[in-house]
Amino acid sequence: MSELDSAVEAVLRQRRPDPRCWDIVVEAACGESSSLGADRALVQAGPAIARHADRIAADLRRQQGPFGTAVGHGVSVRALALAGTGDLRALPALHSLAEHGGLPYNRPEARVMAALPAAELVPVMLTRLRRDGDDYHGNTTTLEVLALCGAAAAPAVAEVARRLDMPYAYDAMRVLGRIGPAAAATADRLAAYATGRGPRTSRNHPRRAAWSHWKVSGDPVLALDVCGAAVRSGSASHGLPFLADLGPLAGAHADAVHGLLDSPGAWTRVAAAHAYWRITGDPEPAVPVLLAEVDPDWTGRPAVPVQEAVGLLGEIGTPAAGPAASLLRRILAREERLAHAFDSRRILADEAYVRTLTDALERIAPGAADPVPASRDMARTG
The missing domain is CATH 1.25.10 (Leucine-rich Repeat Variant)
Incomplete structure (x- = not known):
């Protein structure tokens, strides 16, 4: 396996790869040895490549040509990579790509631009x-x-x-x-x-x-009527998130929502726990339901609401969600990225989960979110 292949493999599979791996990926993507793997990794990299922003911006200008109007795969990769770091130098290229059809057509990659x-x-x-x-x-x-x-x-x-x-x-x-x-x-x-x-x-x-x-x-009258009717009729999963957003305004539906905490469907249980807490302000019935859905061995399969449960525990925060802290920290400490997502989106999926875990821990147990041992941290920053 070549040095580039090894570096791409490392950034795709590891949450905390050696920073040199990203150096190799950036150099390949902006040089003569570019590959599809390096390009896919670069688009997903986000803040991990912020220190290379000048290099990527310079190569983006080269790709755009002397008039700054060229579009194509190379321009798209570099513009999205810069956008993922929040760098405004991505914007002229993104405008050109939007006009000529070069922006991504899948949602995970498109969401990269929201860092701007x-x-x-x-x-x-x-x-x-x-x-x-x-x-x-x-x-x-x-x-x-x-x-x-x-x-x-x-x-x-x-x-x-x-x-x-x-x-x-x-x-x-x-x-x-x-x-x-x-x-x-x-x-x-x-x-x-x-x-x-x-x-x-x-x-x-x-x-x-x-x-x-x-x-x-x-x-709120129409929303309360329509979403409340959905919960009462059995199509709960389609009404619960909206009742949760309505919060105390949906107080008349609290009992119906509480009755769904024991639903056979995991998504409905999680949505009911969220809605009940938002409506009543009482986290006691919600926390055990949410905690039961946090599978430490989750691979990223979207059919189960693990990430959603983690995020909601974070919203509830301290002290009510305190029992979740040790489990979330253990999950965050894992070295391997989520395995279920395609490699072309694996970093994006895992980084979104890591952000959810980190934000939740900061709200539940402030200061407990860094799972990296001191020796590893030195390797990352030294």
Whole structure:
């Protein structure tokens, strides 16, 4: 196995690889010995390659050519790598890629761009929305990124609202809800979806639409009715997250939510624990349910809600979630990354889990989140 292959293998498989491995990956990706493996690792690297930002930015300019207009795989890899570090020098290339069709069409890689300031990223996403027209993956991926931008995505309201009449309505509703009052002009259309009168209403639309209607209008009545009815009817997993967001406003549904803590479905149990705690403020019934779902041997398989349970324990925080601290620290100390994800997205999946674990530990047991032994830490920084 070559030095480059070994370095790529190390950064894909290990949470704390020798920093020299990243040096080798960056040098290969920006040099003559680039490979698909090095490119895939670079896109996922994030802050791990921040110290190489100048090198990557210089190579990005070279890839863009003398007029700064060239687009293609090389430009995309370098622009996304810079974006993942939060470096604004990625933005001109991202604008060009958005205009000419070079941005990623899968959600995990697209979310890398959210490391950039939301106000700077929104114009890039608007350019892409206007270009992609009816392309399914282009629209859903762009809407995913806009949802992460929250209220800063307000300049995109008109373009997002157009998607309410397209197959991407569910994703558009999430964006509008995250934008909030600045999207108030869409309240009537969202209400139509919530009550089954929308042109593309499907099984899942009413709950999301009702939640979005509340977020843009400030009126919780429709959301409480629609999401509460879903919980009472047995389609609980589609209504519980929205009741959780409504919090004490959903007090009338607390008993129905409590009854779902023993549901046979893990996702429903976790969602019910979250909703019950948010509605009542009482963590005692929720913590054991969430803790039972934290499998220390989880491989990253998305069919089970391990990461969600960890994040919710972190939201509950100290002291109620204190019993989770030792388990979370043990999981965080593992050397191997999550094994389930494809190698092309393995770092992204594992780093998201590590962030969830770290944030949860900081809230549950402040100062307990660094699992790296002193000797290993010296190897990383020496």
